[in-house]
Amino acid sequence: MQPLAWQLPSALSIPVGPGQRGKTLRNRAIMLQDTEMLEPHADGVVVSVRVVPGARATEIALASAGMLRIRVAAPAVEGKANEALLAFLANQLGVRTRDLALLSGERSRMKRVLVRGREADEVATALGM
Numbered sequence: 001m002q003p004l005a006w007q008l009p010s011a012l013s014i015p016v017g018p019g020q021r022g023k024t025l026r027n028r029a030i031m032l033q034d035t036e037m038l039e040p041h042a043d044g045v046v047v048s049v050r051v052v053p054g055a056r057a058t059e060i061a062l063a064s065a066g067m068l069r070i071r072v073a074a075p076a077v078e079g080k081a082n083e084a085l086l087a088f089l090a091n092q093l094g095v096r097t098r099d100l101a102l103l104s105g106e107r108s109r110m111k112r113v114l115v116r117g118r119e120a121d122e123v124a125t126a127l128g129m
Contacts, residue, residue, distance in 0.1 A: 037068055038123060044116040045123050051109050053081035058088045093126045
């Protein structure tokens with residue numbers, strides 16, 4: 001299930017607290033529906049991931065708000081971060097890289113990765129969730 005997102009106007013002021021000035025957001029999408037971190041799929045399990053490229057090391061940072069956050073050492077240039085993410089997940093899950101597929105988010109930090117041939121509890125255990 002894809003989350004719904006709407007694009008905000010180019011300069012929208014949102015109050016951040018009582019008595020404070022508004023924070024201006026530029027070209028940000030608002031997520032209207034939370035996604036599950038692990039979703040069943042006909043071929044296996046879909047993992048929702050938020051990727052942070054250009055980190056010091058590739059590692060799992062945290063899991064929150066229905067999204068697994070992974071820091072990737074590779075830069076976000078020409079798909080290098082995507083390749084590094086899939087290689088890292090394959091290593092963590094004990095599967096081959098070809099058993100993983102990027103379903104959505106090729107050019108976004110929020111991605112959905114299909115893990116073929118695994119159950120949700122196996123994936124959750126392997127990722128330490």
